[in-house]
Amino acid sequence: MQKAVFPNRVLPYLLLAPQVAITIVFFYWPASQALYQSMLKEDPFGLKSKFVGLQNFTQVLGNPDYLNSVRVTVVFSVSTAVLAMALALFLATAAEKVVRGKGFYRTMLIWPYAVAPAVAGLLFLFMFNPSMGTFAYLLRDAGYRWNPLLDGDQAMLLVVVAAAWKQISYNFLFFVAALQSVPRSLIEAAAIDGASSTKRFWTIVFPLIAPTTFFLLVVNTVYAFFDTFGIIDAVTGGGPAQATQTLVYKVYNDGFVNLDLGGSAAQSVILMAIVIALTAIQFRYVEKRVHYA
């Protein structure tokens, strides 16, 4: 490879500077603040603070509520990612088969992505809140005991569906693009060999769109981890009895409702470590199994 030589030694750094500045201001600086805060015990107003070393971390990790929150996060993220991706893939394959009005269907399916998480949460709240939700009334009239305010499993179901619903459009868009890039000739050849459409899908199409699936898996996991705060806050507020309190929600609740800033910072540092580890694992191991055409 030829070595590119820039005549100006300063210019490249200048061009990079805005990006670096943004990263420092919006990532490294807050991250270092969180790290610093996690070793302090401080009153809410910051009038008195005391250095306590790793005490916040030992307290957080020894707290059964925190372990429950880890479990909740895993259940929530896996369910949301699987549901959002499975439905999106189903819709994308279905949309591929439509002959007339393809564009119309696609546009309609992409729309929900424009909805902000908090708004999506409120939509579901208005539909399913036991005090005022239309669907809640219908469910109750049908004799079903619908009460996500007390039933933790129902509450979890509600936030998973709301979170997945919002993400389906995004996944749909990528799956449609991936499906279009699968060579027609391969599918036609398989059809001539007598492979059924189910078989064609699982042996040809699915492996060929694996890179997209992998990419979406990463995106959806990150989404379920971090971008669903608005939905959870609007729909369940982490309740009932912590049944939907994900790690991110707990950081907020402990820090901003219970005003335990040190403990909350310690949790966000742990969260940071988890995300770094998850991303590393995904790229090192899972990616190796993905077949890039």
Add this chain to the structure above:
Amino acid sequence: MSIRSLILSGVLAATTAMPAFAQTEIQWWHAMTGANNEVVDTLAKEFNDSQDDYEIVPVFKGTYPETLNAGIAAFRAKQTPGIIQVFDVGTGVMMGAEGAVKPVAEVLEAAGEKFDKSKYLPGIVAYYSKPDGTMLSFPYNSSSPILYFNKDIFEKAGIDTASPPKTWQEVFETARKIKESGAADCGYTSTWLTWIHLENFAAWNDVPYGTEENGLAGTDVKLELNAPIFVEHFKELASLAKDGVFRYGGRTSEAKQLFLSGECAMLTESSGGLGDVVKSGINYGIGQLPYDANAEGAPQNTIPGGASLWVFGGKSDEEYKGIGEFFKFLSQTDVQQRLHEKSGYLPVTEAAYEATKKSGFYEKNPGRETPITQMMGKQPTENSKGVRLPNLPQIRDIENEQFEALLAGKQDAQTTMDNIVKLGNEAIAEAQ
């Protein structure tokens, strides 16, 4: 929800309201929604129209906890508003922030007003004062929990509307009767279980919530909420929930909706919720907060809820003078009287209470004096002065989580109350 749009409109109002000339602008951060939000805006407008030197700018900051957080964040960023409304349970947090706040007594003096404690209702002032008697915050909206009932549903079920149930036992029995008669699908619901069924339940029945006079005498508090009277009460509530007679609406005031929509026949809620009940147009009646028939000396007195206005430290003399003037304006008898009659919040001055009595308002509106008489009726005991913990919001969180597990049938009442005491005590010790 309307909260989001209200935030938006609040922000818009704050940014578009341009002072006409050299006025001192004073921001007032608050958490009032619905009918009570209108009252806030009206008061600010009236004060601004009454003089030219100061302008009060109300800014809606979300729920009570959100408003408190906004204030804390603002303090850390050194961008504090002049006035912030902090809910009752945040009182301990604010009191701990010595140096961050300026006692209201001093602010009133800045406006040339000699602060006279005897002008204010004693029960309310005591709650917002330091142990040495200095009043720290201005009691803006004080309320006390009362029983609301739907007269139409009562009549349908054949229950006398002239004598609403007085004890919890009667409430539970009536609720069952209503459900069985089919007059309503749900007999009873309640907002704020922690405030009504624990803090006020303890005071009203004259039993301790915790040691150290519920935290007023010292911070090393041990909760005493697993006493038999609490366990029995929640056992009954859980059994009603199981049969669908009691319906849980949520941790704060969500359950009000169940009453306003006519689904639930009875509701215990803050007297401050009255504005919305009136607005909904349902045929309602008011009774005093129920007490436990087995409690000796009950009913004692209820403790104030609601919120008070705190003033941040580090402002200019000019701003303090303006805030003092505004508080003087709020203390005026006619303003207090109107506030009380319109919103259901309690008047904070003796004079306003007397004026309301004289005007014949209570004769025309039976039940409206209830929240005051139940709070003022008796000299408070050490169980009924109030509950003050450095981390009461967190304790309420623990209590709510345990209640949700109980009402979902996951654990029994004894376990619930034992857990509250155990987890609560740990959290209190941690917050020392």
